[in-house]
Amino acid sequence: MDSRRSTQLIRRTIALLYVGVLVLVPLVVVTWKTVSPGPSAFWKAISSDQAVTAFRLTAEIALASVALNAVFGVGLGLLITRYRFPGRRLLSALADLPLSVSPIVVGLALVLVYGPVDGWFGSTLDSAGIKIIFSLPGMILATTFVSFPLVLREVVPVLAEEGIEQEQAARVLGASAWQRFLRITLPIIRPALLYGIVLSLARSIGEYGAVLVVSGNVSGADQTQTVPLLVGERVQQLEPGAFQLAFLLIVVTVLVIVLVFLRRRENESKHSEPPAVVLDDLALSAADPAPTALALDRAASNDAASNDVALDSVAPNKGGLR
Amino acid sequence: MSTVVEPATAASPARTRAARDASGAARLGAGSGLGLGVAVLWLSLLVLIPLAAVVSRGFSGGWSGFWDNITDPSAVRALRLTVVSSLLVAAINAVMGTLLAWVLVRDTFPGKRLVDVIIDIPFALPTIVAGLVLLAVYGTDSPVGIHLLGTQRAIVLGLLFVTLPFSVRAVQPVLMALDREVEQAAACLGASPFTTFRRVVLPLLLPAIASGATLAFARAMGEYGSVLLISGGLSRTKVSSMYAYQKIENFDFPAAAATATVLLAVSLLVIVGLDQLQRAAARRG
Amino acid sequence: MKPWRLWRRGAPLIAAGAALALAVTACGGSDDSSDAGASSGAGPNAGQSVAIVGYSVPKPVYDALQDAFLKTDAGKGVKFSETFGASGTESKAVASGQKADFVTFSLDPDMTRLVPKFVAESWNSDSTRGQISNSVVVIAVRKGNPLHITGWDDLIKPGVKIVTPDPASSGSAKWNILAAYTHTLAEGGTDAQAQDYLTSFFKNVVSKPASGADATTTFTQGTGDVLISYENEAIGAKQKGVDLDYVIPKESFLIENPAAITVSSSAAAKAFLAYAKSDEGQAIFASKGFRPTDKNATIGTVQGANDPSKPFPTVEKLTTITDLGGWSKVNKEFFDADNGIVTKIENASG
Numbered sequence: 028m029d030s031r032r033s034t035q036l037i038r039r040t041i042a043l044l045y046v047g048v049l050v051l052v053p054l055v056v057v058t059w060k061t062v063s064p065g066p067s068a069f070w071k072a073i074s075s076d077q078a079v080t081a082f083r084l085t086a087e088i089a090l091a092s093v094a095l096n097a098v099f100g101v102g103l104g105l106l107i108t109r110y111r112f113p114g115r116r117l118l119s120a121l122a123d124l125p126l127s128v129s130p131i132v133v134g135l136a137l138v139l140v141y142g143p144v145d146g147w148f149g150s151t152l153d154s155a156g157i158k159i160i161f162s163l164p165g166m167i168l169a170t171t172f173v174s175f176p177l178v179l180r181e182v183v184p185v186l187a188e189e190g191i192e193q194e195q196a197a198r199v200l201g202a203s204a205w206q207r208f209l210r211i212t213l214p215i216i217r218p219a220l221l222y223g224i225v226l227s228l229a230r231s232i233g234e235y236g237a238v239l240v241v242s243g244n245v246s247g248a249d250q251t252q253t254v255p256l257l258v259g260e261r262v263q264q265l266e267p268g269a270f271q272l273a274f275l276l277i278v279v280t281v282l283v284i285v286l287v288f289l290r291r292r293e294n295e296s297k298h299s300e301p302p303a304v305v306l307d308d309l310a311l312s313a314a315d316p317a318p319t320a321l322a323l324d325r326a327a328s329n330d331a332a333s334n335d336v337a338l339d340s341v342a343p344n345k346g347g348l349r
Numbered sequence: 350m351s352t353v354v355e356p357a358t359a360a361s362p363a364r365t366r367a368a369r370d371a372s373g374a375a376r377l378g379a380g381s382g383l384g385l386g387v388a389v390l391w392l393s394l395l396v397l398i399p400l401a402a403v404v405s406r407g408f409s410g411g412w413s414g415f416w417d418n419i420t421d422p423s424a425v426r427a428l429r430l431t432v433v434s435s436l437l438v439a440a441i442n443a444v445m446g447t448l449l450a451w452v453l454v455r456d457t458f459p460g461k462r463l464v465d466v467i468i469d470i471p472f473a474l475p476t477i478v479a480g481l482v483l484l485a486v487y488g489t490d491s492p493v494g495i496h497l498l499g500t501q502r503a504i505v506l507g508l509l510f511v512t513l514p515f516s517v518r519a520v521q522p523v524l525m526a527l528d529r530e531v532e533q534a535a536a537c538l539g540a541s542p543f544t545t546f547r548r549v550v551l552p553l554l555l556p557a558i559a560s561g562a563t564l565a566f567a568r569a570m571g572e573y574g575s576v577l578l579i580s581g582g583l584s585r586t587k588v589s590s591m592y593a594y595q596k597i598e599n600f601d602f603p604a605a606a607a608t609a610t611v612l613l614a615v616s617l618l619v620i621v622g623l624d625q626l627q628r629a630a631a632r633r634g
Numbered sequence: 635m636k637p638w639r640l641w642r643r644g645a646p647l648i649a650a651g652a653a654l655a656l657a658v659t660a661c662g663g664s665d666d667s668s669d670a671g672a673s674s675g676a677g678p679n680a681g682q683s684v685a686i687v688g689y690s691v692p693k694p695v696y697d698a699l700q701d702a703f704l705k706t707d708a709g710k711g712v713k714f715s716e717t718f719g720a721s722g723t724e725s726k727a728v729a730s731g732q733k734a735d736f737v738t739f740s741l742d743p744d745m746t747r748l749v750p751k752f753v754a755e756s757w758n759s760d761s762t763r764g765q766i767s768n769s770v771v772v773i774a775v776r777k778g779n780p781l782h783i784t785g786w787d788d789l790i791k792p793g794v795k796i797v798t799p800d801p802a803s804s805g806s807a808k809w810n811i812l813a814a815y816t817h818t819l820a821e822g823g824t825d826a827q828a829q830d831y832l833t834s835f836f837k838n839v840v841s842k843p844a845s846g847a848d849a850t851t852t853f854t855q856g857t858g859d860v861l862i863s864y865e866n867e868a869i870g871a872k873q874k875g876v877d878l879d880y881v882i883p884k885e886s887f888l889i890e891n892p893a894a895i896t897v898s899s900s901a902a903a904k905a906f907l908a909y910a911k912s913d914e915g916q917a918i919f920a921s922k923g924f925r926p927t928d929k930n931a932t933i934g935t936v937q938g939a940n941d942p943s944k945p946f947p948t949v950e951k952l953t954t955i956t957d958l959g960g961w962s963k964v965n966k967e968f969f970d971a972d973n974g975i976v977t978k979i980e981n982a983s984g
Contacts, residue, residue: 031542035456042452043464045445049510050467053482056492060485103388110381111374118389120620125396127616129571130476131590132609135597136399139406139606143731147402153731161732172395204380233475236573236590240597243732245685245717255475255574262481262578263851264693265874270485273478277470280478284469489856498856499841582797582841582852598719598844599803600726 054277061274064267072268073275077250077257081272085253087163088238089231092170093178096227100178101220105212108186109194119183125175133172134240141165161243166251169237174230181223182216190215222290229283233276235259400613406606418607423584427592428611430501434588435569438508439562446516446561447554453517454524468517471510476574483507484578499581504588507576512565519561523554556630560623567619571612679902680711687734689721689744689805689891690847691867692767694874695922696738699910702918708905720845721805728752728896735899736906738766738891740805740846742961745892757894766893766910767866768925770886770949771813774853774861774868777877781859785883786817789860790834797841797858799849801969801976806846808969810862811976813887815968816958820885820951829975836983853878864889869923869945872938880940885951890927920945 061069072078107119125133140146142160143153152159159165193211202210213220235255242251252260254272261269377385408415418424453465471479487497487506497503527550535545573590580586587595589608596605686696696716703709717724717732725744728734729752737753739745745764749755758764775783781794789796799807814835818828841857843849846867853861854876861868861878868880893910895903909915916926920933925946939945958964968976 034542038448039452039456039458042445042449046449046464046467046513049513050471052493053486053510054470056486057482059492099388099391102384103392106381106385106388109374110377110385112377112385118392120624121397122392123620124400124616127567127571127619128400129573129590129593129609129612129616131573131593131597132403132571132612133399135593135602135605135609136403138597139402139602140399145602145730147398168395172399175396229473233473233478235475235477236594240594243717243727245715250715255477258475258481259477259574262477262484264847265851265854265871265876269481273481276475276478280473280475281470284466284473288466288469484855496856578855581855581857582843582848583857584842595800595803595844598723600723600730 057270057274057277061270068267069271072271075268077252078254078268078272080250081252081254081257084163084166084250085232085255088167088170088253089228091167092174092231093224093227095167095171096174096178097220097224100176100223101182101216104179104182104186104216105208108183109191122179123176125172128173130173130234130236131240133169133237137165137168137172137237137241141168160241161245161251163251165241166238166253169241170231170234173234173237174227177227177230178220178223181219181226185216185219186212218290222287225283225286225290229280232279403606403609403613406602407610409603409606414603415607415610418604419611421604423587424589424592424604424608426584427587427589428608430504430585430587431570431589434501434504434508435566437505438512438569439566441505441509442512442516442565443558443562446565447520447558449517450520450524454521468514472512472514474511476511476572477577479511479575480507480578483510483575487579498579499583499586501586503579503581504576504586507579508569508572511572511575512568515565515568516558516561519557519564520554523557527553556626560626560630563619563623563626567616570615570619677707677710677712679708679900679905681713682711682900682902683713683715684735684900684903684906685733686714686716686736686738687724687728687732688716688718688738689724689740690718690845691740691806691850691864691870692738692891692922692924693718693847694870695767695866695919695924698918698922699906699915702914703906703909706909708909709902712902712906718847720799720803720848722803723844734896735903736893736895738893740889740891741808742890742892742955743965744805745894746961748896750897752896752898753894754897758892762911762927764892764894765890765927767891767919768927769864769866769889769891769923770882770925770952771809771889772863772865772868772880772882772886774850774863774871774878774880776859777879779879779881783860783881785881786814786831786885789814790831790838794838794860795840795858796835796838796860796862797843797849797853798839798862799846800842800844801980804843804845804849806849806864806867807842809864809887809889812955812958812964812968813885813953814862815976816887816953817883817885817951820953829979832976832979833983836979839983850876865925865946866923869936869938873922882940882947882949884949885953886949888952888954890955 103118103122107115128136138146138160141149141152143149143158146152146160149159157164159168190212193215194207197207197211233255234253238253239256239259242253242256245251254276258269258272258276261267261272375381407418410417449468453461474482483503483506484498485491486493487495487503489496489498497506531549532545535549536542540548571590572588573594576586576588577591580588580591589612593605593608593612596602596608688696693716696718700714700716704712717727719727721740721744724732724737725739725747728737728748734752737745737748742758742764745753745757749757773783773786773789775781781788783789783794788794798810801807801811811832815828815832818831819825823831841849841852843852846863849861850863850867850871852858854871865880865882868878871878872880893907895907910919911927913931916928916931917934920926920931921936923936923938923945926933933945935942936945941947955961955964966974968974971977
């Protein structure tokens, strides 16, 4: 018994040390570097014209990107789970693709298509006076790209499991498609949708690499610097105020995580099944086709019993003891 | 009797063929067809066409042009650094992630919930903030006296920082749903805790561990903002994303696109690999 | 329903609402922000905008120039925007469509790339041949000069780690390399000896950041023992509080930076260029560590210089680009992507 206790303690210590050194120490250092120059330096850093414009830009881009992803996320989710058509599985896999693409590659990809000089569409658009790269629309595209599947991945599992019967009943009773959506589907997916929106918002606020490439990093009257870009510039130009802005972004991140955490705990107590992975959903640069692919699998196999991947993979391995 | 079909009920073949299949999915009508068209158009304009442009520009000099760009010594060095660091990070995540998940699921101590929340932070941070954070702690002004600026260790450290939760979050749910009876049976039969872990628990966790490690690998391959500052501008700490950015800055798009194509190929392989892993996990038992 | 459950339900909505509120507040804030840029008077150029695109190091001086210009009659009400980066990169960006009214680069070739499509052919037909500021190449060292660097030959000693930008994108890099190369010639050496020196030099280079400003940042954050840079950048760094010293070597190279307005620019841009070249403007350049183009200009004290009262000592052996036959010749001979002397040496040292 004693050795078991001590292994438990050792494990705990190693785990805590790892997390502490990797995460806590840096956060403490940054907080200290933010507050030690004092409150007036803090105020100056976040209230300068450049900073205020950066806040505004970030908010505009994030809201536009989240709105686009919510609309297309729900739309695609409905199409994938409620209809059958050739290429459905391919579409679902392609929709997951953006999560695993490097942000620099995202920026390059958009410049190659929408750039004003050589872009596939960009040169024509530019002569029509529509500026995408080096301008707000390009930044919105870049941010929308990197957070594209976040809402989709949240609503698809819910859509695949729930609401089908109610929708069909409503259909029989004569409700139009729009009414069915508003009255039945939307309330059912609302928690998942909001959750996906919060994730998408966090991602959109914090994007750096992709926006850096498409924006041209302009400050002043035609500023194209978002808050993360401004942090980067202040560091590179040895100007003060980088830590203060970064600190604000950290605070926003922590708020989002706490919200997500609370939402998951609520679902957990509601459904009394193992909580789905919290940050599985925030997998920002990696693909995890689990929600969409498995949802399709489940729908196809009619297997209402095996509701949860975790349970499936946990069935005892009978040969394990030898 | 009506066209309403419950998912678990097999109606007569004639009826199921009518409008909906057994799972309730319908064939496309006019409205939904249009919706699909719009969705596909959006996906193409936003994602598919731009990524195709990258591959196209990468091969704009034909296979020889692509090959020349890929085999450029700096490109090779950057790719080697990126792959080695990402593999290392995936491996470390596999081990530490499992350990962390174990502690979070099986252990109780004050502050456990706090640890659970903290784990998600570095990954959700804007990448440039993560980079600044690393520079503050491990740069030349390090308040803890650790100076790692411009070292490959620093790159690995940065990548570990942003990929911290991947394995943990993949393993956690599986561990939670584990049926303790088998472990207890093993203990009754005289197996040591380690043997129980090795022969009973670990095989069940392996798909989740692998999937978490793969996610970490994919994120690490493409990471930019968090390793930018700590790299110190040295060529030995330039990862592929930084190399591609440098080429973009110099308006050498074919070279940038060639490296980007390689990174994209890795992303695609990861997606396919993960898909296979998840299907294998779902089919078990 | 328990209150905390209600809270959890509503939390995402609150988050969305907070984001919206932030956007609205920020929108309100930005109206105030334009006051800093515009004064209430109605100057002749009020309301016009000037987009400055420049090489990486002169941001501090252009910030100061803007502040001063906005107080003049010609500058009242003008709106400025700016982007600074590696000289080559910014030049190519403008050539690719980045908006610019006022452009300034580290060296002439980055300007001539834009002629005649973006910059008029007559850009350098004025009294200063289109140049707006001068400088010299210096060697920046850690505070106290712990390695006792006195000149170029100390740099090729084993173990000395040099930071100098990448000539593929940076203008500063080219000036640095030319200075390193020609110092041998200035001492009576041959071209072969100069190339040998450059080879040893590159063996000691540990970092090649994309721009002059990036190089300063890289050096400041702890990489390397010496930084090769503009004199004005070393002074500027000291003005920002960076802990470094700089050595003006016996042999150096005269740096000349061009500036011009683009063909699509406003009258405000033209006025700004005139202001920058005026005595007032040049005094601001001097205060930030740039050597004025007019040799007879009066120079006050310059904080950050080795000797603030005599900030710009004469360099004993100063080579100029004219001595080497002009930039077209030099660019081809030294920096041609396939056959340039420097390209070959760089590739050899890996």
